[in-house]
Amino acid sequence: IKYSLEIAKRKKLYNQVLEAKGNIRVFCRCRPLSKEEVGNGCASVVDFDGAKDGDLGILTNGGPAKKTFKFDRVFTPKDDQVDVFADASPLVVSVLDGYNVCIFAYGQTGTGKTFTMEGTERNRGVNYRTLEELFKIANERKETFSYQISVSVLEVYNEQIRDLLATSPSSKKLEIRQAGEGSHHVPGIVEAKVENTKQVWDVLQAGSNARAVGSNNVNEHSSRSHCMLCIMVRARNLMNGECTKSKLWLVDLAGSERLTKTDVQGDRLKEAQNINRSLSALGDVISALAAKSSHIPYRNSKLTHLLQDSLGGESKTLMFVQISPSGHDLGETMSSLNFATRVRGVEFGPAKKQI
Ligand code: ADP
Numbered sequence: 001i002k003y004s005l006e007i008a009k010r011k012k013l014y015n016q017v018l019e020a021k022g023n024i025r026v027f028c029r030c031r032p033l034s035k036e037e038v039g040n041g042c043a044s045v046v047d048f049d050g051a052k053d054g055d056l057g058i059l060t061n062g063g064p065a066k067k068t069f070k071f072d073r074v075f076t077p078k079d080d081q082v083d084v085f086a087d088a089s090p091l092v093v094s095v096l097d098g099y100n101v102c103i104f105a106y107g108q109t110g111t112g113k114t115f116t117m118e119g120t121e122r123n124r125g126v127n128y129r130t131l132e133e134l135f136k137i138a139n140e141r142k143e144t145f146s147y148q149i150s151v152s153v154l155e156v157y158n159e160q161i162r163d164l165l166a167t168s169p170s171s172k173k174l175e176i177r178q179a180g181e182g183s184h185h186v187p188g189i190v191e192a193k194v195e196n197t198k199q200v201w202d203v204l205q206a207g208s209n210a211r212a213v214g215s216n217n218v219n220e221h222s223s224r225s226h227c228m229l230c231i232m233v234r235a236r237n238l239m240n241g242e243c244t245k246s247k248l249w250l251v252d253l254a255g256s257e258r259l260t261k262t263d264v265q266g267d268r269l270k271e272a273q274n275i276n277r278s279l280s281a282l283g284d285v286i287s288a289l290a291a292k293s294s295h296i297p298y299r300n301s302k303l304t305h306l307l308q309d310s311l312g313g314e315s316k317t318l319m320f321v322q323i324s325p326s327g328h329d330l331g332e333t334m335s336s337l338n339f340a341t342r343v344r345g346v347e348f349g350p351a352k353k354q355i
Contacts (some may be wrong), residue, residue: 024286024317025072025091026344028056028337029084030325031112032077037326044325045333048076058333069337071344077325081119085129091318092130095233096137096147098244100315102251102307106279106339107322108332109223109255116320117227117252118208127229127250131200134233148234150191151200153207156302157225158274164210164227165190165203176305183245184308191232204229224271226278226303227252249310253279253303256339257332278303285311286343319343 030046047057047066051074057066073087088103095101103126105113119125131149138147153164161174163186172188179185192203207229215221229250236243254275281301288296289312298308311317321340323333 023315024319024343026319026321026340027073027075027084027087028069028071028321028323028340029075029079029112029116030056030077030323031115033325037328042326042328045327045330046323046325048074050074051076056337058330058337060330060334067334069341071321071340081116081123081125081129084116085126085133088126088318089129089133091316092126092133092248093137094316095231095246095248096134096141096145096235098235098246100247100310101317102249102310102315103318103320104249104251104253105320105322106253106256107320107336108257108324108329111322111324111329111336113252113255113320113322114222114227116322117229117250118204127204128197128200130248130250131194131231132197134231135197135200144238146236146238148193149195150193150232151203152186152189152191152230152232153203153210154186154189154228154230154306155211155225156228156278156306157221158271159278159302161186161302161306163189164207165192166210176302184306186306222252223255224275226254228303228306247310249307251303251307253282256336258335277301283339283342290345 030048033042033044045059047059049055049057050068054071054074056069056071056074058069059065060067075084091101091103103117105116107113115123115125117125117127119128131151134147134149138145138149141147151165155162155164161176163174166189174186174188176184177187192199194200194203207227211222211225211227212218231248231250233246233248234243235246256275256279258276259269259272278301281297281304284297284300285304296312298304298311304311309315319340321336323329323336
């Protein structure tokens with residue numbers, strides 16, 4: 001009973017926030033200047049004076065002219081992984097209450113997408129902290145709910161899905177299928193059951209290692225593919241027998257930078273076109289949702305098709321727009337901030353529980 005009350009209280013609070021703000025959040029995170037950038041005398045073009053209120057200023061033309069952006073939260077280079085997760089955790093936890101959730105990191109390569117989502121062993125990111133939090137709360141609620149949590153790790157590269165937990169490479173092409181109303185899955189994909197944080201770390205490491213296999217340059221490869229972690233939660237309310245099945249996607253997107261002149265041929269061109277296509281598809285889906293269009297073009301890319309259940313009217317979405325503070329990256333920074341502003345303009349309907 002105690003936890004039912006606690007859930008009811010949190011839901012009420014969440015719904016109040018929803019009413020005020022809609023169902024999509026955009027957090028902006030700026031990485032610190034690197035040692036190299038500092039060594040080169042590179043200065044930051046980001047003004048964090050209004051960061052507490054979600055305001056971000058960009059000094060354009062290196063001068064006093066300033067363009068301002070508004071987000072739900074602005075993290076400065078001084079904010080650490082704990083600060084970032086503290087703000088993301090209410091959303092993450094709502095997957096235990098039966099909501100579908102999607103969290104994705106968007107931005108130019110080198111701006112900290114992987115740092116935010118994956119983190120490092122000593123400085124773990126949203127992915128690990130999410131599962132740690134889910135276990136903690138599941139344990140607190142164990143007298144009222146029984147939870148089963150499983151994890152899949154996928155990569156989308158050149159519009160092809162790869163299962164990063166598969167022990168042997170499959171010759172079969174992985175495809176997305178609809179399984180009942182509003183539910184999509186990839187038949188044959190490994191769903192690893194996880195019961196504690198040690199198992200989680202092993203699974204995340206296995207996924208990360210598999211990403212490197214078959215690529216000459218791991219960093220380059222990972223900047224050109226989308227890394228997608230799917231957490232599935234099956235919950236049973238022990239008091240009334242109610243069951244829910246919900247899904248949380250945690251996505252480290254491919255770099256959003258545009259093609260440079262040296263990249264305009266061969267494999268690199270194909271990769272870049274596929275990245276462009278899927279990131280544009282993501283933007284188009286979000287715009288169609290904003291326009292309350294009767295057709296939402298989820299199927300225009302593997303990325304949006306996979307995210308279909310967790311991106312839209314009945315689910316909750318959080319975007320991290322990652323930026324560099326360096327003046328050299330100003331063009332890409334502005335383009336990422338404009339994309340994020342477009343996303344932030346979207347108001348989804350109220351979130352609905354998945355049964
Ligand atoms: P991306 O995934 O966007 O290509 P990375 O996550 O690989 O970028 O980050 C690029 C570099 O910047 C890495 O060395 C990373 O450790 C560092 N970095 C990114 N964000 C932060 C941060 N907030 N604090 C400290 N270092 C960071």
